[in-house]
Amino acid sequence: MSTQNALKKIVIVGGGAGGMELATKLGKKLGKKEKAEIILVDRDATHLWKPLLHEIAVGTMDEGVDAVSYRGHAIAHGFHFRVGTVINIDRDKKHIILAPMKDEEGVEFLPATYLEYDYLVMALGSVSNDFNTPGVKENCIFLDSPKQAYRFRNKLMSLFLRIQRLPEVNDAARIAIVGGGATGVELSAELYHAVTEFHNYGFNVVNTEHLHVTLIEAGPRILPALPERISAAAHKELATLGVSVKLETSVVSAEAGRFITKSGEIIEADLMVWAAGIKVPDFMKDIGGLETNRINQLVVNPFLQTTRDPHIFAIGDCAEYTQLNGKRVPPRAQAAHQMATVCYQNIVALLNNKPLKTYQYKDHGSLISLANYSTVGNLMGNLREGSLFIEGRLARFVYISLYRMHQVAIHGVIKTGLIMFAGKINRWLRPRLKLH
Numbered sequence: 001m002s003t004q005n006a007l008k009k010i011v012i013v014g015g016g017a018g019g020m021e022l023a024t025k026l027g028k029k030l031g032k033k034e035k036a037e038i039i040l041v042d043r044d045a046t047h048l049w050k051p052l053l054h055e056i057a058v059g060t061m062d063e064g065v066d067a068v069s070y071r072g073h074a075i076a077h078g079f080h081f082r083v084g085t086v087i088n089i090d091r092d093k094k095h096i097i098l099a100p101m102k103d104e105e106g107v108e109f110l111p112a113t114y115l116e117y118d119y120l121v122m123a124l125g126s127v128s129n130d131f132n133t134p135g136v137k138e139n140c141i142f143l144d145s146p147k148q149a150y151r152f153r154n155k156l157m158s159l160f161l162r163i164q165r166l167p168e169v170n171d172a173a174r175i176a177i178v179g180g181g182a183t184g185v186e187l188s189a190e191l192y193h194a195v196t197e198f199h200n201y202g203f204n205v206v207n208t209e210h211l212h213v214t215l216i217e218a219g220p221r222i223l224p225a226l227p228e229r230i231s232a233a234a235h236k237e238l239a240t241l242g243v244s245v246k247l248e249t250s251v252v253s254a255e256a257g258r259f260i261t262k263s264g265e266i267i268e269a270d271l272m273v274w275a276a277g278i279k280v281p282d283f284m285k286d287i288g289g290l291e292t293n294r295i296n297q298l299v300v301n302p303f304l305q306t307t308r309d310p311h312i313f314a315i316g317d318c319a320e321y322t323q324l325n326g327k328r329v330p331p332r333a334q335a336a337h338q339m340a341t342v343c344y345q346n347i348v349a350l351l352n353n354k355p356l357k358t359y360q361y362k363d364h365g366s367l368i369s370l371a372n373y374s375t376v377g378n379l380m381g382n383l384r385e386g387s388l389f390i391e392g393r394l395a396r397f398v399y400i401s402l403y404r405m406h407q408v409a410i411h412g413v414i415k416t417g418l419i420m421f422a423g424k425i426n427r428w429l430r431p432r433l434k435l436h
Contacts, residue, residue, distance in 0.1 A: 041081075
């Protein structure tokens with residue numbers, strides 16, 4: 001048997017924040033030293049930090065600059081990349097099944113394939129949950145992937161172009177967003193920033209008066225998962241911008257060009273976004289006979305192993321972990337980052353017959369970016385009681401730092417510094433708005 005065949009195979013499914021960081025760490029620790037074979041599987045060719053999708057959607061961020069090629073990154077960090085979509089797990093044979101691949105015309109060019117593993121890590125992330133609301137799938141954009149972000153941007157461009165060319169006929173771009181969580185709030189604010197930039201890049205007729213944004217939340221306040229003070233500050237800022245925030249408003253159906261609420265109110269919109277709740281893709285329900293919950297998350301033990309198979313781990317949004325206090329770990333980027341670190345330590349420990357480490361979630365606070373207008377949030381570090389409320393420039397600096405920390409995790413300090421330097425140069429060389 002060759003040395004290559006004797007190597008343990010560690011397969012990571014999903015190249016989001018947690019999966020990318022885990023593959024990078026394992027690649028540098030084990031892959032480069034030929035102590036294990038690390039394989040990352042993702043359906044896309046590039047990695048984007050999901051919390052930035054709202055900026056890509058409105059064009060204030062250029063994904064061509066910030067996207068990371070999985071293949072290029074794999075070569076540099078000692079792991080392999082396979083493009084593909086997982087459709088099932090065969091735990092008896094210890095392999096995953098990848099769906100057939102088709103070209104743009106829908107013609108199959110690669111049949112279903114199998115990929116063996118010794119240890120498997122599911123890091124698929126999450127998608128929007130429409131709660132089976134009639135008409136939502138057919139009429140709304142779900143801002144949970146780069147493809148959906150591009151779709152939103154193209155439609156937004158069309159709305160602004162229509163106003164620019166025929167202002168006497170088209171006097172408004174009506175955008176309705178269901179869901180007052182972080183995605184809905186940040187997208188609402190980013191739209192007003194985008195209008196200002198569009199105005200500077202040839203759409204001189206278009207201004208904020210043409211933008212009619214409605215944010216719809218079923219609960220009594222926006223950002224329900226965050227402290228009330230943050231929610232109130234964000235609500236006030238959105239109202240100042242001109243966003244119409246509708247609280248305690250439940251949407252019961254969606255039709256072409258409008259939402260219908262439980263009270264019978266009709267909210268008309270040219271562009272409809274659904275950002276209310278998350279779930280793991282439906283094919284994950286009981287996948288491989290593993291234990292899943294009502295939103296298809298894989299239930300894991302304190303070591304982040306799935307409850308029915310110690311050879312399969314789950315991290316990030318696709319994992320359900322209940323802490324000792326009875327609270328579930330929230331689906332946040334910081335949780336995915338922490339889980340990736342513990343999962344990395346435990347896989348290395350397993351290969352070296354060492355004890356496993358228990359995962360403990362540490363809440364470092366939450367920050368909400370309201371484009372260039374403001375940032376609000378709370379920090380929870382070594383404070384003895386409660387949390388520290390921050391806003392304005394300090395909050396904006398910390399918010400940006402979260403992305404820089406992710407970049408450091410996958411690129412290292414030196415390369416991240418060079419990326420930041422290149423970003424400064426690009427602010428002079430490139431438009432501030434993605435117009436294509």
